[in-house]
Amino acid sequence: MTLSFPIIFLLATNLGSKELQDLEEQIPTLTYDINVAEVVLGKVFRKERALFELRKHRLVTEEVDPSEASSPASRGRKRAKLETPALASSDLDSDTASDGEIQRRLVGSASASPTVRVVKLPWFTESVKAGEVLSMDDYIVYEGRKVPRTPVQPAQPVSADMAAQVLKRAAADAGALSRGSPRATTTSQKWGETNVSHPVRPALLRQTTSEQEIDTQLPPIPEYLHTTYSCQRPTLVNPPNEAFIKELTKIRTARTLVGDHIGVRAYSSAIATVAAYPYSIQTAQEVARLPGCGNKIALLFQEFKDTGQVKEAREDESDPKLAVLMLFYNIWGVGETTARDFYNRGWRDLDDIVEYGWDTLSRVQQIGVKYYDEFGLKIPRAEVESISATVLAHANAIRSGFEMVIVGGYRRGKLESGDVDVVLSHRNAAATQDLVGRVVVSLERAGHITHTLSLTTANSERGQAPVSWKGDDRWNRAGAGFDTLDKALVVWQDPAWDRKGNGGDGGGPGRNPNPHRRVDVIISPWKTAGCAVLGWTSGTTFQRDLRRYCKKERGLKFDSSGIRSRTDGSWVDLESGPDGSPAPDMLTAERRVFAGLGLEYRPPEERCTG
Structure with missing residues (x-):
């Protein structure tokens, strides 16, 4: 209870x-x-x-x-x-x-x-x-x-004598400041600190007559928005208020970089709510009434409506320290904490990292620096499909019968992706046992994989048995990842290129001009493939709220490797049919997970919470 x-x-x-x-x-x-x-x-x-x-x-x-x-x-x-x-x-x-x-x-x-x-x-x-x-x-x-704040009193008429006295005091104060009095002394603040010695008067929501008329005709808040769980809402990839959401996202990113975890969570909830709102927002009052928003987000919308931008987002973009932190944060293998550590060492660009700290980086971080620009390039849908088809072909060459779902942003409907995520599974459990290493070797020999960033085989090491929650610490240790599936995080490069066009006379090997891409290959046993597809498809906030929903409403623990009971730690099978038969395909298994959790099925394009 x-x-x-x-x-x-x-x-x-x-x-x-x-x-x-x-x-x-x-x-x-x-x-x-x-x-x-x-x-x-x-x-x-x-x-x-x-x-x-x-x-x-x-x-x-x-x-x-x-x-x-x-x-x-x-x-x-x-x-x-x-x-x-x-x-x-x-x-x-x-x-x-x-x-x-x-x-x-x-x-x-x-x-x-x-x-x-x-x-x-x-x-x-x-x-x-x-x-x-x-x-x-x-x-x-x-x-x-x-104690309520003292209301502002109406301005009183100012006489000529009063005005003269005010001017006299102002002149005296100016003289004192110019002589270096304590009031004139200023100290530079550290970056990120806020001067609170003189509280700033909070902004007020103001309304024009036309806005008041609009408020009386506001559409009702959809029933699904009354829940705090974004996994219960349809959230489209291109929502009506996309421009405002982009401004909020910039602020959230800045909060991430400075380590403001509370701010990140609050902005994530607000973004997910605004993204799920099906109408184009007209007034700040319309924002204030939305769950997860309140006056803070409403004031930001008012500013956005008046100026076409949000001042805080512009200030974050122009902040030189934030710019450096963002540069470091975008290195693959570097999180916000490491980015701040790099900054505190005095580094300000990638050249500083190479010159002063190259030997202190992990191999993964070195690869992230080496291919920084290429990893930042977006991958069009056609190339995502081509890479995924190649992975599936190599898996089926090892053993026929593998099935695959392209997950991540591609499945949510994005026109371009930052990386390629695929989930492979097979109806025969023996086929997925120790598959990930064999697939990587096959793709390396064919010239598709240039580097392996991470290779995880925890699922195969325990015989693919669903791990119980709070069970063997070997599988539940901190830092093991958000799931325990076998997976390979690799660097990919298309080996096919025109050598004559790049190598002069075609006699030399030349240099492959195709960009390096980030590819994640996830292997799931058939009995938990629905959880794998669900977890790796959905937006970040959708995943967070799904785990929170399972914990608070169902007494379960969810991750991409399966569902476990928080009562006794046992695995909970939601993917098999009533007679115990396996799901006919991976997408049906995913639908069964939704149904088993008491959630309405949301297609991938409705899970774009960011």
């Missing part, structure tokens, strides 16, 4: 990125807006630290009198609030609950408290362990009443 927690804001202070992500996934009523939170949860143990965190997040409070907070009547109000049906976690079941949605549900709730409590993290973890929401009395570090 899902526990009915109050609305929680999670402090990132003193939490590692992995611990932070795990907690976000566990909190069913998580919000990223501290202003609507009832509980601020974190590794905070002193009132002074609690007050500092609230100030840092610009939440103004006044401490609740201890006698009032501990009175029987107050405790009764606390218990009543925890039992409020309107805020049950079943209604707000999301690891990125919409701020706008939470605010709407708070409005009109008679039991909504004007206070906020800073609570020690063990209150939440011990509540989860106990299976019930425990009393906060022993965990509260600070309790304060939220």
